[in-house]
Amino acid sequence: MAKKILPLLDRILVEKIVAPKKSVGGVLLPESASASKVNSGKVIATGPGGRAKDGTPIPMTVKEGDTVLLPEFGGTEVKIGEKELFIYRNDDVLGILVE
Amino acid sequence: MAKKILPLLDRILVEKIVAPKKSVGGVLLPESASASKVNSGKVIATGPGGRAKDGTPIPMTVKEGDTVLLPEFGGTEVKIGEKELFIYRNDDVLGILVE
């Protein structure tokens, strides 16, 4: 049975979105020529939330299913079976990408 | 459909303003000769606001449409399609430029 990760506290589990570089025939896709160079991913799961210095609960600002804009650095890589996932902290997420 | 970034917490999304260096014919524009050397930009979008150490909500001090004076360093670059945008924290903004 596959394993599932429940992130703790203010952590989120993210699967990165990699922009499609080339078409099947190797031709540079027009869309990708001007493809956005952003480090983004899909939120698979989130923790219940973090705590302030005095223990006060702090709500999450991203939720499962969001497409998020990630910082250039940071994140902990976790390989579950074939899947490469990453764990970030809620407050490290730069923004939410909406169509 | 174009993507839109919703900044999180106390972050702002900024498009930099680059002072016009030369006229079409390449002549140094008088205005630009004494052009201000400031790192400034237009606020495209802002997050809802940050939190103090004990979780208390902290209001933003800049809003969408403001022309802002940015610090020399810092800011995260984000390229969406052809547009080069930057993400800053509200408290890093030095001031608001008004005519």
Add this chain to the structure above:
Amino acid sequence: MAKKILPLLDRILVEKIVAPKKSVGGVLLPESASASKVNSGKVIATGPGGRAKDGTPIPMTVKEGDTVLLPEFGGTEVKIGEKELFIYRNDDVLGILVE
């Protein structure tokens, strides 16, 4: 009589789970070929909980028996008899692994 460690404050005592590399005959097990590369372990015991900066008690988020996803670095090694155990802080645990 064997010694037992009661972790203090927000610490947890963990026995690491090492993925089986090879079968008895030395053949690379199919399961392990795509075995998850995670740093995980079983929680043997936990402390009562930590304290916020102002002394407020902070509850634990992992409990005895949990299988936990551990950070790449950190943890204090403790050898009790033949057993190699590790001590982590509650807040360093990335997530809980469930089937």
Add this chain to the structure above:
Amino acid sequence: MAKKILPLLDRILVEKIVAPKKSVGGVLLPESASASKVNSGKVIATGPGGRAKDGTPIPMTVKEGDTVLLPEFGGTEVKIGEKELFIYRNDDVLGILVE
């Protein structure tokens, strides 16, 4: 139309005061021989005030028009047209110079 900077939070906008070194003929002015070697400036504009760690508003201690004693280092240079201005934080100002 000239641009104006509205400093944000606890920042102040300062125009530095440079002690006159030489008379028109290049003769060392007596007054300047023993001129004070202080890093000082005039406050052009101030922000509304900063915030404590828990968000409590913190009042400013310098105001527009004050002549202030500045620290040896620090300050962000901002060139608006021909004018060289500097941005400091309220709490970095050492003192107010009065005649």
Add this chain to the structure above:
Amino acid sequence: MAKKILPLLDRILVEKIVAPKKSVGGVLLPESASASKVNSGKVIATGPGGRAKDGTPIPMTVKEGDTVLLPEFGGTEVKIGEKELFIYRNDDVLGILVE
């Protein structure tokens, strides 16, 4: 008259426990062959307790007579007569060793 040390605040006074390496005749004791490699000691005396950042008293979690598991590094050595003792902070103790 022998001197006694009363630890202050959240400090504890510890006498280290060194695992017996060899028998009288120099034969490696079986018990020690698989002796636990832990840095442990007996608590001789404790301070009254520490204070949180805002001055709130923080109770101790170890008491006189406890056998404690100590971190690999840290501790201040104090030699009183022939006795080598160590001073640690309450929160540095990893756990309590019970039979």
Add this chain to the structure above:
Amino acid sequence: MAKKILPLLDRILVEKIVAPKKSVGGVLLPESASASKVNSGKVIATGPGGRAKDGTPIPMTVKEGDTVLLPEFGGTEVKIGEKELFIYRNDDVLGILVE
């Protein structure tokens, strides 16, 4: 007209006291042979007081006219006309020297 410095917040303005090394004739003064080697000074002016992290006003512990014992390092030098003065923070002062 001479300039006066009003220190801000928890700062104090100090004129250093330099122990007399030699008599007029260059003979080592007996008193100075065993002169105290302390970094001390006279308080010329003080700020109104500092603020705690949450903005709470913090009263000063030194006042104008006190002779104070200063730390070995630190202090900002300010030259006003011929006078060499120093600015320290209230909490950096080690003690008050009384006859």
Add this chain to the structure above:
Amino acid sequence: MAKKILPLLDRILVEKIVAPKKSVGGVLLPESASASKVNSGKVIATGPGGRAKDGTPIPMTVKEGDTVLLPEFGGTEVKIGEKELFIYRNDDVLGILVE
């Protein structure tokens, strides 16, 4: 008239106790052979007490006349006439030495 130092805030003034190395004739005193190697001293004067981060007064834990166990490093040396004294912070004192 001799000068007296009134320590400020949570500081204490200490005269170090140096263990007697040799008898008058230079013979190693038996007591000193096993002399404790501790960095200790007598408290000459104390400040009124320190303040927590939010300004709350923090009481002292050592008083004038105590014999105190000092950390290996730290302390500011102050020479008053022939006397070599040291200034420490209350919280740096490891313990109180009692007979």
